[in-house]
Amino acid sequence: MTKHSNEVCQDFLRGICKRTNCKYQHKIRKFVVCKYWLRGLCMKGEEQCEYLHEYNLSKMPKCAYYKLYGVCNLTNCIYSHDKVKSGRCNWYDRGFCRKGLKCNKKHVKQVVCQLYLTGFCPRGPSCPNGHPKMDLIGKHREFSFFNKNLYDKMMAIIEEGGDDFVSAFFLFPVELTVWHHWTQLFRCVDIKSTNRN
Missing domain, CATH: 4.10.1000 (CCCH zinc finger)
Incomplete structure (x- = not known):
């Protein structure tokens, strides 16, 4: 029986090819081990499965x-x-x-650590969340957490805010850049302080 095509017979793969002189291939070159066979769950069997039924580490899925x-x-x-x-x-x-x-x-x-974005995470390197480094954001100084003006403004809000500062901090959405993070915080604190009057 000579095969005229390099194509695999789709009917053979489904187990329904009854042609005696099928022009398509019934033998499949298998390159990857069957993940279902590894767990003993392959329903197709070795002949009809398009994956290998042998334990071969170099051909694992x-x-x-x-x-x-x-x-x-x-x-x-x-x-x-x-x-x-x-x-x-x-x-x-x-x-x-x-x-x-x-x-x-x-x-x-990774989930970005909200505590790290405030400037300090007590867990340090053992924290399961991401601690993004600001050095790769760009050469723009306004994105640096250690910007003197930003730091002074932040410290003034902390000193004035008390409990309002803490509650405002946890109410706004966390952003990836410290600059945007703190401007959101300033906006929340300003709104809270104006509402008290």
Whole structure:
């Protein structure tokens, strides 16, 4: 029986090809191990499944966690961890990467730490949330947390605000840049202080 096409028979894949001289391929080149077979759940069987039914580490499917998050925390994960992307993207870790999906670095999603955005996080490096670095935002001095004018204005509000400062801080939406963060805070505190009169 000679095959006329390199195409795989779709009826064969579904288990319904009854042609004796089918012009399509019934033998499939399998490159990736069947993730269902690994768990003993493949319903197609070895002949009809388009994936390998053998334990071969070099042909394992990609790890779903590594693919989505760029990190896999499972100690004995048998799935493939794509090594193409080298290291974490500093730009993404700091809030934004212009390259997006075309970036050759890993984009690991993290929630931004609200305490860090205020200027101090007591957990420091052990904090599970992201601590964006302001040095990569740009050379614009107004974005620096250590801007003298911004610092003086912030300290004045803290000294005057008391409990209003704390309650105002937790009521406004957190933004990624410290500059916008503090201007939102100033706006909330100003509104609260004007409402008291």
